Amino acid sequence: MATGLLKGLGVTFKEMLKPKVTTKYPDEPYPFPNRLRGIQKLYVDKCIVCNQCVNICPTQCITLKGKPHPDPEKKGRKVLESFEINFEICILCDLCTEVCPTEAIVMTSNVELAAYSRDELYKDMQWLDENDTNVREVNHP
Amino acid sequence: MIRTEELVLNVGPQHPSTHGVFRLLVKIDGETIVEATPIIGYLHRGTEKLAEDLTYTQIIPYTDRMDYLSAMIGNYSLVHAVETLMGLEIPERAEYLRVIVMELNRIASHLVWFGTYLLDLGALTPFLYAFREREKILQLFAEISGARLTYSYMRVGGVKWDVPDDGWIGRVERFVDEFQRALEEFHTFVTGNEIVQARLKGVGRYDRETAVAYGLTGVNLRSTGVPYDVRKAKPYSIYDRFDFEVPVRTEGDLWARYLLRMEEMEQSRRIVKQAVKQFPSGGEIMARLPKLIRPPAGEVYVSVEMPRGEQGVYVYSEGKPHPYRLHFRRASFINLQILPKLLVGENIANMVAILGSIDIVLGEVDA
Amino acid sequence: MKVILEVIIFTILVLGYAPFAIYVHRKLLGWMQGRVGPNRAGPYGLLQTIADTLKVLQKEEIIPANADTALFRIAPIIAFAPAFIVFAVIPFAPSLTFADLGVGLLFYVAVASISTIGVIAGGYASNNKWSLIGAMRAAAQMISYEIPLVLAALGVVLLAGSLNLNTIVEAQSRSVWFVIPQILGFVIFLIAAIAELNRTPFDLTEAESELVAGYQTEYSGVRFAFFMLAEYVYLLAMGGLIATLYFGGWLPPHPALAFIPGIVWFLLKALIFAFLPFWLQATFPRARVDQLMTFAWKWLIPLAMVNLVLTAMAKAWI
Numbered sequence A: 001m002a003t004g005l006l007k008g009l010g011v012t013f014k015e016m017l018k019p020k021v022t023t024k025y026p027d028e029p030y031p032f033p034n035r036l037r038g039i040q041k042l043y044v045d046k047c048i049v050c051n052q053c054v055n056i057c058p059t060q061c062i063t064l065k066g067k068p069h070p071d072p073e074k075k076g077r078k079v080l081e082s083f084e085i086n087f088e089i090c091i092l093c094d095l096c097t098e099v100c101p102t103e104a105i106v107m108t109s110n111v112e113l114a115a116y117s118r119d120e121l122y123k124d125m126q127w128l129d130e131n132d133t134n135v136r137e138v139n140h141p
Numbered sequence B: 001m002i003r004t005e006e007l008v009l010n011v012g013p014q015h016p017s018t019h020g021v022f023r024l025l026v027k028i029d030g031e032t033i034v035e036a037t038p039i040i041g042y043l044h045r046g047t048e049k050l051a052e053d054l055t056y057t058q059i060i061p062y063t064d065r066m067d068y069l070s071a072m073i074g075n076y077s078l079v080h081a082v083e084t085l086m087g088l089e090i091p092e093r094a095e096y097l098r099v100i101v102m103e104l105n106r107i108a109s110h111l112v113w114f115g116t117y118l119l120d121l122g123a124l125t126p127f128l129y130a131f132r133e134r135e136k137i138l139q140l141f142a143e144i145s146g147a148r149l150t151y152s153y154m155r156v157g158g159v160k161w162d163v164p165d166d167g168w169i170g171r172v173e174r175f176v177d178e179f180q181r182a183l184e185e186f187h188t189f190v191t192g193n194e195i196v197q198a199r200l201k202g203v204g205r206y207d208r209e210t211a212v213a214y215g216l217t218g219v220n221l222r223s224t225g226v227p228y229d230v231r232k233a234k235p236y237s238i239y240d241r242f243d244f245e246v247p248v249r250t251e252g253d254l255w256a257r258y259l260l261r262m263e264e265m266e267q268s269r270r271i272v273k274q275a276v277k278q279f280p281s282g283g284e285i286m287a288r289l290p291k292l293i294r295p296p297a298g299e300v301y302v303s304v305e306m307p308r309g310e311q312g313v314y315v316y317s318e319g320k321p322h323p324y325r326l327h328f329r330r331a332s333f334i335n336l337q338i339l340p341k342l343l344v345g346e347n348i349a350n351m352v353a354i355l356g357s358i359d360i361v362l363g364e365v366d367a
Numbered sequence C: 001m002k003v004i005l006e007v008i009i010f011t012i013l014v015l016g017y018a019p020f021a022i023y024v025h026r027k028l029l030g031w032m033q034g035r036v037g038p039n040r041a042g043p044y045g046l047l048q049t050i051a052d053t054l055k056v057l058q059k060e061e062i063i064p065a066n067a068d069t070a071l072f073r074i075a076p077i078i079a080f081a082p083a084f085i086v087f088a089v090i091p092f093a094p095s096l097t098f099a100d101l102g103v104g105l106l107f108y109v110a111v112a113s114i115s116t117i118g119v120i121a122g123g124y125a126s127n128n129k130w131s132l133i134g135a136m137r138a139a140a141q142m143i144s145y146e147i148p149l150v151l152a153a154l155g156v157v158l159l160a161g162s163l164n165l166n167t168i169v170e171a172q173s174r175s176v177w178f179v180i181p182q183i184l185g186f187v188i189f190l191i192a193a194i195a196e197l198n199r200t201p202f203d204l205t206e207a208e209s210e211l212v213a214g215y216q217t218e219y220s221g222v223r224f225a226f227f228m229l230a231e232y233v234y235l236l237a238m239g240g241l242i243a244t245l246y247f248g249g250w251l252p253p254h255p256a257l258a259f260i261p262g263i264v265w266f267l268l269k270a271l272i273f274a275f276l277p278f279w280l281q282a283t284f285p286r287a288r289v290d291q292l293m294t295f296a297w298k299w300l301i302p303l304a305m306v307n308l309v310l311t312a313m314a315k316a317w318i
Helices: A003-017 A052-056 A095-099 A125-130 B047-051 B056-064 B071-086 B092-120 B125-145 B168-191 B194-200 B208-213 B254-278 B331-343 B348-358 B362-366 C002-032 C048-057 C069-089 C104-112 C114-125 C129-160 C165-174 C183-196 C221-246 C262-283 C289-317
Strands: A040-042 A062-068 A078-086 A105-107 B007-011 B023-029 B032-039 B298-306 B309-317 B325-329
Touching: A003 B125, A003 B168, A003 B194, A003 C002, A003 C262, A040 A125, A052 A062, A052 A095, A078 A125, A095 A105, A095 B056, B007 C129, B023 B348, B032 B331, B032 B348, B047 B056, B047 B325, B056 B071, B071 B092, B071 B298, B071 B309, B092 B125, B092 B168, B092 B254, B092 B348, B125 B168, B168 B254, B194 B254, B194 B348, B208 B331, B254 B348, B309 B331, B331 B348, B331 B362, C002 C048, C002 C069, C002 C221, C002 C262, C048 C221, C069 C104, C069 C114, C069 C221, C104 C114, C104 C129, C104 C165, C104 C221, C114 C129, C114 C221, C129 C165, C129 C183, C129 C221, C129 C289, C165 C221, C183 C221, C183 C262, C183 C289, C221 C262
Parallel strands: none
Antiparallel strands: A040 A105, A062 A078, B007 B023, B023 B032, B298 B309, B309 B325
């Protein structure tokens, strides 16, 4: 009559003796696969200010400004003046890195973005440049 | 003369068993529900309207966030519509990758349903066992698509990434083999449990005519004996190449729906196993396409089988990079309409069980 | 003077037991679910409950608007005090019973049922619909299950010929433990006890997925802690009662093991039955409220009656 109940008790009892499946996340870093879409890394000098990332972004979270190249020989080319990603609305969809022709913006597998203030979620050019750990190796399929 | 008054009870939007921000206004007499009014819209983001200003590639991340438990299939429904409109030929390898991830996603989605449903019934542990298995699928997805939930993996014309070099297909195969044992464990642990059976059998019953009249799809329809599964009825992608069954039951109660979802996991497992066996060793993963996709002017409606039922996608194109109109027929939204009818006369414990058995995802209901 | 000292020491011991029980509860649940359980505060998370208690004590005292303030304040105490009082009649060791009452078992059952009033009062006074439904369920459930509980225990009383718990234990030293002649009674008693304690699969009064938190919904801080404390203390009390009635209380399983003091045996048996519900909680879903009532009135009570009659016949003829 109550065999199902007893079998259930057996399952939980056996599980108690098995090794645990949880990871010790904050104590030990969790190894994400390299392909993971985390916070972007920006190579400022690779950017050619083509604005494709701004145009493709589905949430319009990227703002960038260019200025003429300081080297007079490279006339007509531009370099970055400012670059900002608003991580309040960025959905880490990978489209900006997909369209970038020079791989100036690439993904990393860093995911820890929590902050005490919304203002801290506006990440500027310098911050994105310094975010250089766990950078994704292959960015264009 | 004893005078009794009906009590208006506001269930949700912050209630442990409404699976998100769903609100239900019920009038109860004692514990018996006299009237139930679902109130939705707390998660409405206007996906369809937003899509009118976005290119087709940009809409893909939005489909992730509709049925967020089966984002791979959500992605596919959109790209499938656009591909049908353009008459595109999809490379073989991409089709196989799509089927593998879609069916794995169906398993992952049903696992979440299994866990949360038993949580609704008051059992804590199956939830963690289900998530233990789901975690393995999410790991596989993170390796191939770079995300654990919002994959954005499909692209019009193929898939974004090829398999990672380090034996990903082998790991899928190993998971699929191991998962059989997990399913057996779930059956001994939960299906055989007398309390579960007593709670589910004969509750929340409706017949075939009602199900069809309400436009129910997916398991909610198949539990009444209608063998309708889009994968078999209107085969898309390469589903005609696999040998699988559409489980059907005739009881139309919670127990039938429970067993069907469990059986669907087994069938998806079979499909993945076959797909892995047939997986082509080389080839392209993307069709040749211009960078900016402009489908020809016209309209198209396609439907795919989501874990929760039939998802339809309607695209009206004027030949521009943006759709003129995009509409999603979301299975959860339509399945939810039968809820007020089912709840009348039930008590609060059954209310939770019935709502859980319809299996809604609020991201999809509110879109 | 000595009595007061004893009572103080005892109260401290029981208060020390509660954090331990909560710790064991969380660890067991964690292990059974493939997790490690609490492991942040102190070594192996041993201080987790202390930390939780300190947090709960600092909480702001919240009384809902239009609540019945006096009743709302007093309800946790009504629920909590009987949990301690019932220990008075439990025989911990041959000479260690606070009140060796002739009607010990009756006293236990009578005092324990006062807690129900605390639960109902708390649910009613909260001015919250979830609490009210939880309280209604509690009333129905606890009253229904008290009947099979007492009827099952009567079998033991017939065999021992006394309501005095000490006499019941001594009667078991002369024959076998009462679990053997009273196996049916024991099963009924165990089921009814779990329902009486509101543990899974009968935790309908606070059914999280249905009633948010049942009668506790509006309680927070110290008052919530009182309800929790009452729950865990009752676990030990009920474990002690089961050990006394059916497993020979302080008696060792074999006379050769008599060198181990009786209190150790008693606590061991009591703790096993106090922690058994945690295992059930990790395994079972919740029964439905109508099934619960049907089960009590149509199955447990008739079975308990049959058990009683059989015991009486056996007593008369053998």
